[in-house]
Amino acid sequence: MSLPPPSAIPPPPNAEPALRFDDVWIGFEEGPILRGVTFSARPEETLILLGETGTGKTLALKLAAGLLIPDRGRIQALGHDVSHKSEHELLEFRRQVGFVFQEGALFDSLTVAENVAYRLKEDGATDDEVAPKVQEVLRFVELEHTMEMLPSELSGGMRRRVSIARALITRPPIVLYDSPTAGLDPITSQTIITLILRLRDVYGVTALMATHRLQDGFALANFHFDPKTRTVRKGASGDNSKQPITRFLVLRDGRIYFEGSPEEMLRTTDPYLQRFLI
Amino acid sequence: MPDAPSQVTQPHSSVRETPSVIQILTEAFQQFVLDVQNYARMSALSLANLLTKPRYTQDTLDQMDDIGVGSLPIVLLSGFFIGAVMVLQTGQQFQRFGQVSLTGDIVSLALVRELGPTITGLLVAGRCSSGIASELGSMLVTEQVDAMRAMGTDPSRKLISPRVLASIITVPLLTTISVFVGLLGGMVASVFSLRLSPTTFWQRAIGILEFSDLMQGFTKSLLFAFILSTVGCYKGLNVRGGTQGVGRATTQSVVVSSVMIIIADTFLTKLALFLADKL
Numbered sequence: 392m393s394l395p396p397p398s399a400i401p402p403p404p405n406a407e408p409a410l411r412f413d414d415v416w417i418g419f420e421e422g423p424i425l426r427g428v429t430f431s432a433r434p435e436e437t438l439i440l441l442g443e444t445g446t447g448k449t450l451a452l453k454l455a456a457g458l459l460i461p462d463r464g465r466i467q468a469l470g471h472d473v474s475h476k477s478e479h480e481l482l483e484f485r486r487q488v489g490f491v492f493q494e495g496a497l498f499d500s501l502t503v504a505e506n507v508a509y510r511l512k513e514d515g516a517t518d519d520e521v522a523p524k525v526q527e528v529l530r531f532v533e534l535e536h537t538m539e540m541l542p543s544e545l546s547g548g549m550r551r552r553v554s555i556a557r558a559l560i561t562r563p564p565i566v567l568y569d570s571p572t573a574g575l576d577p578i579t580s581q582t583i584i585t586l587i588l589r590l591r592d593v594y595g596v597t598a599l600m601a602t603h604r605l606q607d608g609f610a611l612a613n614f615h616f617d618p619k620t621r622t623v624r625k626g627a628s629g630d631n632s633k634q635p636i637t638r639f640l641v642l643r644d645g646r647i648y649f650e651g652s653p654e655e656m657l658r659t660t661d662p663y664l665q666r667f668l669i
Numbered sequence: 670m671p672d673a674p675s676q677v678t679q680p681h682s683s684v685r686e687t688p689s690v691i692q693i694l695t696e697a698f699q700q701f702v703l704d705v706q707n708y709a710r711m712s713a714l715s716l717a718n719l720l721t722k723p724r725y726t727q728d729t730l731d732q733m734d735d736i737g738v739g740s741l742p743i744v745l746l747s748g749f750f751i752g753a754v755m756v757l758q759t760g761q762q763f764q765r766f767g768q769v770s771l772t773g774d775i776v777s778l779a780l781v782r783e784l785g786p787t788i789t790g791l792l793v794a795g796r797c798s799s800g801i802a803s804e805l806g807s808m809l810v811t812e813q814v815d816a817m818r819a820m821g822t823d824p825s826r827k828l829i830s831p832r833v834l835a836s837i838i839t840v841p842l843l844t845t846i847s848v849f850v851g852l853l854g855g856m857v858a859s860v861f862s863l864r865l866s867p868t869t870f871w872q873r874a875i876g877i878l879e880f881s882d883l884m885q886g887f888t889k890s891l892l893f894a895f896i897l898s899t900v901g902c903y904k905g906l907n908v909r910g911g912t913q914g915v916g917r918a919t920t921q922s923v924v925v926s927s928v929m930i931i932i933a934d935t936f937l938t939k940l941a942l943f944l945a946d947k948l
Contacts, residue, residue, distance in 0.1 A: 499811070
């Protein structure tokens with residue numbers, strides 16, 4: 392497998408954010424869901440968006456991808472003002488963003504290979520150009536043998552892995568994960584988290600991961616994937632300057648309730664946050 | 670098609686008051702106007718998309734196969750027996766006046782102008798409008814439509830326009846086939862029931878038709894195709910309430926498209942008669 396080298400230069404601390412939410416509000420008929428959410432993610436940073444069900448984690452991801460337009464506030468991603476673009480302009484922007492949906496959202500009438508190749512085919516790539524890339528990303532998620540299968544023939548975990556492969560095919564600089572381990576058994580969840588680790592440490596993507604499982608966030612913060620030995624190792628990589636930054640954001644009542652490092656999260660004395668740690 | 674559920678900018682009160690009858694009626698009317706507006710916008714967009722790239726030719730061919738070829742058996746069967754039953758019903762009346770040979774005239778005019786396009790439109794609406802609504806509705810609730818948008822594909826181009834174009838191409842063809850087998854059915858019935866010669870029936874049936882009759886039938890079938898496909902797409906892409914909503918949208922698509930076809934038929938018939946008088 393010809394994987395590209397990890398980014399040689401770590402992003403400077405004052406680098407332009409890859410993603411920035413600035414006082415973002417959105418609501419529906421039942422009332423506002425997000426009420427003035429502000430945060431930013433630097434390039435190659437991983438943000439873990441924690442929160443109870445219904446706190447707007449998925450909404451935040453959909454806003455970041457330009458799938459929803461905020462009622463108020465501004466969202467910038469990869470230098471684009473996502474909150475003030477037409478649908479036509481957003482279609483172009485979304486090609487630079489990978490989105491892994493909670494249930495995979497695979498096209499059920501297409502095979503696994505066709506699902507993964509979808510975006511390349513949309514760009515007019517020929518079968519000869521598409522085939523090796525599809526094979527490569529399916530090998531990355533260790534599902535090469537499922538190419539001709541339909542999504543209905545896959546298990547829940549396999550569908551998420553195909554969804555990751557589909558998001559990965561164009562090497563997007565930002566990947567948004569919507570509860571990628573929700574409803575999966577611990578072993579399959581670990582497989583998915585390992586994949587996300589590999590994606591981060593091999594391709595150097597900026598990630599925003601919505602989840603209600605704190606252990607997923609700590610796994611991303613406390614482990615790294617070593618491309619040389621192709622194994623997942625505990626702790627920081629040998630070169631600390633390359634160690635990806637993982638931060639936690641906790642959503643509560645439509646606002647950012649907590650923003651900090653894994654250590655700060657662990658040391659918290661806040662009763663609400665401690666409920667996540669149990 | 671809206672990109673997102675209707676959004677609000679102002680926080681709502683957490684305590685909801687019981688709405689009055691006036692409020693309920695006002696909201697229902699507002700929703701109706703909003704639906705008409707969104708439907709008109711989506712329909713116009715589905716046609717405008719055909720003028721610019723990207724075009725989804727393979728998707729259009731697949732839909733033509735599904736809508737056209739898939740509907741052929743029911744169109745053939747129903748067309749044949751509608752033609753036959755028309756002869757049985759009208760022939761008896763003509764026999765009383767000794768004008769049995771006129772049966773071909775009346776069956777032909779009724780099939781070409783009215784029954785061919787309308788029955789075909791209703792049958793295809795029952796089969797395909799519901800199919801389109803359930804397919805797109807299922808895609809919506811399983812986030813496949815969002816996934817499509819997230820990958821930079823415009824769902825109106827990929828999902829709506831191919832279905833509309835495929836319907837516009839195939840429904841007039843199905844109508845033509847339906848009229849032809851209807852006349853065949855009428856001929857068979859007239860031979861066995863009225864002892865009319867096939868040649869007489871066929872000559873009368875073809876001879877009575879004018880260009881305006883053919884145009885009337887063709888125009889109707891085009892419009893009915895547009896109605897059944899756009900209603901199916903609109904209902905499917907505006908599903909609310911998960912799988913239960915998909916079922917509701919499927920039923921609504923058949924009901925709404927059938928009613929719209931019958932209403933449109935009335936106005937088109939009046940227009941066609943008016944134009945026939947003028948020209």
